[in-house]
Amino acid sequence: MTRWLLPSLLVASIAVLLAACFLGSTPMAVPRVLSALVGGGAAGDAIIVWQIRLPRALAAYVVGAALAISGAALQGLLRNPLAEPGVLGVTATASLGATFSLYYGLTALSVWVLPLSAIAGALAATAFIAMAAIRIRHMVTLILIGVGMASFAGALMSLLMNFAPNPFSLSDMINWMLGSVANRGLDDIALAAPFMIAGLALLFATKRGLSALTLGEEAAHGIGLDLRRQRLAVIAGTGLATGAAVAIAGGIGFIGIVAPHLVRPLTGHDPARSLLPSGLLGGVILVLADIAVRLLPTTSELKLGVVAALIGAPAFVWIAMRRRAHG
């Protein structure tokens, strides 16, 4: 692995998180932000920095990281650089789960209902994809199945929106569909954190198997990989991590494709060594995208998921066009 990769990504991570504290719709001079960060300054400044800007930036960061690591792991498992939670319909199904529980008011039962229903949606989608992956011969087919699933989840979501009882729940649903980290607090992150940590731990624990799959399933089994366990671990890991990310920010696509794609050439194209740098880069990208969302002088704030798709979808097309025809 290129030696400077991880340190520079760490530095970049801290830099964008700090930058997110300094930039925003309310102009604040550097000294004011600095004193608020270290616990001094005016009470209003402290609120803006500690309760609005920093939690929002952290939310964008962990969501970006979780989605990018999930993408890198799915790409390793399915041996396809186009595999990603968004493209495979996992985020869409997870946001459908979240929307569903919002629509039927299930979220009033417990604070855990929202993250759990997003995770249930994500797990169902990853399990379906992995089951399909065993049966089909060409991985491109799998992408098509994912695209179909994403469309289906989108259609069900539109159906729920059609029947939305009032404009408030409609705008709530649009938030989940398009993805945003506006007004997210530390408690939103804390609620999703256990699931995200469990999912990511599972992915990191089985990352050596992702390297083994470079050889193809048969040879990977030959060198000692337990294929069934590997599949289960990646399904459960990406389901948990993606579901938790969606529980925080709704459906944000393409981060899982862009970050690993940029990182891979710097890690010897090894899926295992790509996981951590992909995560850091995914976090950085999403925080930057969110800063852009906040700074753009639009009348109503752009949704983060929209910006991610505006950058990510062309990247997806570009990667697909450059791929050689052996998938």
Place this chain on the structure above:
Amino acid sequence: MAELVASNLSVAAGGRTILAEASVTLRQGELVALLGPNGAGKTTLARAMLGVETQTGSSRLDGMAITSLSPIDRARMIAYLPQIRPLAWPATVRDVVALGRYAHGAAIGRLTGRDAEAVDGALSACDLQPLANRSTDTLSGGELARVHLARAFAAGTPLMIADEPVAALDPRHQFQTMSLLRRYVDDGSGALVILHDIALAARFADRLVWMKDGRILADGPVSETLTEARLEEVYGIHARIIESADGPAIIVRSPVAQDRP
């Protein structure tokens, strides 16, 4: 001495028998060539011996049922080289060879001690040191075949099963690959190699196993089992075997006329 003993292995798929009561033994110090026409069940036999294929009968490694071993334990004893497929990612030669150490717990990119030694040894044995840092998507077919072979050698197993390791290679690289396998066996290991080139098999193997229609028809030393009658029976060809100092040559004269029902 590691020994893989298959007895009465049968595999059925879709109501058809693709492997019928096959019994064969692979020991250290032997290079066994598995021969037979397309669809004879060679790959199925290899996979059934490894416990990958659902089967009846038994395959035992040193007396233990192969299906009772964990993939890691099995991989430490038997290296398996399936028919070569394109790699998912353009990894470097050294990283692909390092994957051979997976069962020993090695993580590629961070090889230590014995793992690094085994990888370096395998790279040298296959003349791959000059290519070690090359990306595998820049290699020729012959070079890539050597990379896969080195990956299997790096595992340091007493036994190996290789499925058509010389397919799609030119004569020079076929010979080179078989020489490497021969050296591996002469150093005390055992290899079962699926081949289509009968002359190559006769030149390098200690034993030939002949298969047709899912059955093993003959199993024995080259001198005993390589006959013109056998070629007719197994491959459906009239062929002439010409002995030479460098091993037998096989000349196909015509296909056997098929009886049409």
